[in-house]
Amino acid sequence: MKPSRWGLLTLLRMRSDASSTLESEARIPVERATQALADHLTRHFGVRTVRVRVLERRPSSRYGELHGLYEVENARSQPVVTLWMRTVQRRQVVAFKTFLRTLLHELVHHLDYEWLKLEDSLHTEGFYKRESSLLHQLLDPAADSASASQD
Numbered sequence: 180m181k182p183s184r185w186g187l188l189t190l191l192r193m194r195s196d197a198s199s200t201l202e203s204e205a206r207i208p209v210e211r212a213t214q215a216l217a218d219h220l221t222r223h224f225g226v227r228t229v230r231v232r233v234l235e236r237r238p239s240s241r242y243g244e245l246h247g248l249y250e251v252e253n254a255r256s257q258p259v260v261t262l263w264m265r266t267v268q269r270r271q272v273v274a275f276k277t278f279l280r281t282l283l284h285e286l287v288h289h290l291d292y293e294w295l296k297l298e299d300s301l302h303t304e305g306f307y308k309r310e311s312s313l314l315h316q317l318l319d320p321a322a323d324s325a326s327a328s329q330d
Contacts, residue, residue, distance in 0.1 A: 226293035
Protein backbone atom coordinates (compact mmCIF):
# COMPACT_ATOMS: atom_id res chain seq x y z
CA MET A 180 0.00 0.00 0.00
CA LYS A 181 1.66 3.15 -1.21
CA PRO A 182 0.61 6.73 -0.39
CA SER A 183 0.19 7.57 -4.09
CA ARG A 184 -2.95 5.46 -3.94
CA TRP A 185 -4.16 7.41 -0.92
CA GLY A 186 -4.60 10.69 -2.79
CA LEU A 187 -1.32 12.31 -1.80
CA LEU A 188 -2.51 15.93 -1.97
CA THR A 189 -5.66 15.18 -0.01
CA LEU A 190 -3.64 13.32 2.59
CA LEU A 191 -1.11 16.15 2.94
CA ARG A 192 -3.92 18.69 3.38
CA MET A 193 -5.68 16.57 5.99
CA ARG A 194 -2.48 15.96 7.92
CA SER A 195 -1.73 19.69 7.85
CA ASP A 196 -5.29 20.54 8.98
CA ALA A 197 -5.06 18.11 11.88
CA SER A 198 -1.67 19.46 12.92
CA SER A 199 -2.64 23.14 12.78
CA THR A 200 -5.95 22.61 14.58
CA LEU A 201 -4.18 20.69 17.35
CA GLU A 202 -1.85 23.67 17.79
CA SER A 203 -4.92 25.93 18.09
CA GLU A 204 -5.94 23.94 21.20
CA ALA A 205 -9.60 24.04 20.11
CA ARG A 206 -11.14 20.63 20.80
CA ILE A 207 -14.02 20.66 18.30
CA PRO A 208 -11.92 21.67 15.26
CA VAL A 209 -9.33 19.05 16.29
CA GLU A 210 -12.09 16.45 16.44
CA ARG A 211 -13.40 17.44 13.00
CA ALA A 212 -9.96 17.38 11.36
CA THR A 213 -9.14 14.05 13.01
CA GLN A 214 -12.48 12.60 11.90
CA ALA A 215 -11.77 13.67 8.31
CA LEU A 216 -8.37 11.96 8.41
CA ALA A 217 -9.85 8.78 9.93
CA ASP A 218 -12.62 8.79 7.29
CA HIS A 219 -10.05 9.09 4.51
CA LEU A 220 -7.99 6.20 5.86
CA THR A 221 -10.96 3.89 6.46
CA ARG A 222 -12.27 4.61 2.95
CA HIS A 223 -8.82 3.80 1.56
CA PHE A 224 -8.92 0.39 3.24
CA GLY A 225 -12.56 -0.20 2.31
CA VAL A 226 -13.74 -0.68 5.88
CA ARG A 227 -16.55 0.97 7.78
CA THR A 228 -15.82 4.30 9.35
CA VAL A 229 -15.20 4.97 13.00
CA ARG A 230 -16.59 7.82 15.04
CA VAL A 231 -13.75 9.92 16.46
CA ARG A 232 -14.14 11.65 19.80
CA VAL A 233 -11.47 14.04 21.00
CA LEU A 234 -11.57 14.88 24.68
CA GLU A 235 -9.51 17.33 26.71
CA ARG A 236 -7.32 15.84 29.45
CA ARG A 237 -6.20 12.23 29.51
CA PRO A 238 -7.61 10.05 32.26
CA SER A 239 -5.06 8.49 34.55
CA SER A 240 -4.84 6.12 37.46
CA ARG A 241 -2.06 4.49 39.40
CA TYR A 242 -1.65 2.15 36.40
CA GLY A 243 -0.80 4.96 33.99
CA GLU A 244 -2.37 7.31 31.47
CA LEU A 245 -4.81 6.47 28.73
CA HIS A 246 -3.87 8.04 25.38
CA GLY A 247 -6.57 6.51 23.18
CA LEU A 248 -9.34 3.94 23.23
CA TYR A 249 -11.04 1.80 20.57
CA GLU A 250 -14.55 0.61 21.47
CA VAL A 251 -17.25 -1.38 19.70
CA GLU A 252 -20.55 -2.07 21.45
CA ASN A 253 -21.69 -4.79 19.06
CA ALA A 254 -21.17 -5.96 15.48
CA ARG A 255 -23.69 -3.48 14.06
CA SER A 256 -22.70 -0.37 16.01
CA GLN A 257 -20.20 2.12 14.68
CA PRO A 258 -16.83 1.74 16.41
CA VAL A 259 -15.65 4.73 18.45
CA VAL A 260 -12.07 5.95 18.71
CA THR A 261 -11.52 8.27 21.67
CA LEU A 262 -8.37 10.39 21.85
CA TRP A 263 -7.20 12.84 24.48
CA MET A 264 -5.45 16.02 23.41
CA ARG A 265 -3.85 17.16 26.70
CA THR A 266 -1.33 15.64 29.06
CA VAL A 267 -2.37 14.80 32.61
CA GLN A 268 0.31 16.59 34.60
CA ARG A 269 0.89 19.82 32.71
CA ARG A 270 -2.39 19.88 30.80
CA GLN A 271 -0.43 20.76 27.66
CA VAL A 272 -1.59 19.86 24.18
CA VAL A 273 0.24 16.72 23.09
CA ALA A 274 2.72 16.84 20.23
CA PHE A 275 1.15 16.25 16.83
CA LYS A 276 3.28 13.16 16.15
CA THR A 277 2.13 11.63 19.46
CA PHE A 278 -1.49 12.48 18.70
CA LEU A 279 -1.22 11.01 15.19
CA ARG A 280 0.48 7.84 16.47
CA THR A 281 -2.33 7.39 19.01
CA LEU A 282 -4.98 7.81 16.30
CA LEU A 283 -3.20 5.27 14.10
CA HIS A 284 -2.78 2.88 17.03
CA GLU A 285 -6.54 2.84 17.54
CA LEU A 286 -7.19 2.61 13.79
CA VAL A 287 -4.87 -0.41 13.56
CA HIS A 288 -7.13 -2.13 16.11
CA HIS A 289 -10.05 -1.29 13.80
CA LEU A 290 -8.20 -2.54 10.71
CA ASP A 291 -7.23 -5.74 12.49
CA TYR A 292 -10.91 -6.55 12.98
CA GLU A 293 -12.42 -5.07 9.83
CA TRP A 294 -9.73 -5.48 7.16
CA LEU A 295 -7.60 -8.39 8.36
CA LYS A 296 -10.61 -10.13 9.97
CA LEU A 297 -8.65 -11.05 13.09
CA GLU A 298 -10.55 -12.37 16.10
CA ASP A 299 -8.40 -10.33 18.48
CA SER A 300 -6.26 -7.25 18.01
CA LEU A 301 -3.33 -7.84 20.30
CA HIS A 302 -0.27 -5.68 20.89
CA THR A 303 2.12 -7.95 19.03
CA GLU A 304 5.26 -7.13 17.08
CA GLY A 305 3.18 -7.23 13.88
CA PHE A 306 0.64 -4.80 15.35
CA TYR A 307 3.35 -2.26 16.13
CA LYS A 308 4.92 -2.74 12.69
CA ARG A 309 1.56 -1.95 11.04
CA GLU A 310 1.19 1.12 13.25
CA SER A 311 4.73 2.33 12.50
CA SER A 312 4.32 1.75 8.78
CA LEU A 313 1.19 3.89 8.66
CA LEU A 314 2.81 6.60 10.78
CA HIS A 315 5.90 6.71 8.58
CA GLN A 316 3.80 7.00 5.43
CA LEU A 317 1.63 9.77 6.88
CA LEU A 318 4.52 11.80 8.26
CA ASP A 319 6.47 11.69 5.00
CA PRO A 320 4.21 10.54 2.17
CA ALA A 321 6.26 12.39 -0.46
CA ALA A 322 9.36 10.34 0.39
CA ASP A 323 7.36 7.13 0.18
CA SER A 324 5.93 8.19 -3.19
CA ALA A 325 9.42 8.94 -4.48
CA SER A 326 10.71 5.54 -3.39
CA ALA A 327 7.65 3.84 -4.88
CA SER A 328 8.27 5.49 -8.26
CA GLN A 329 11.85 4.16 -8.22
CA ASP A 330 10.69 0.56 -7.67
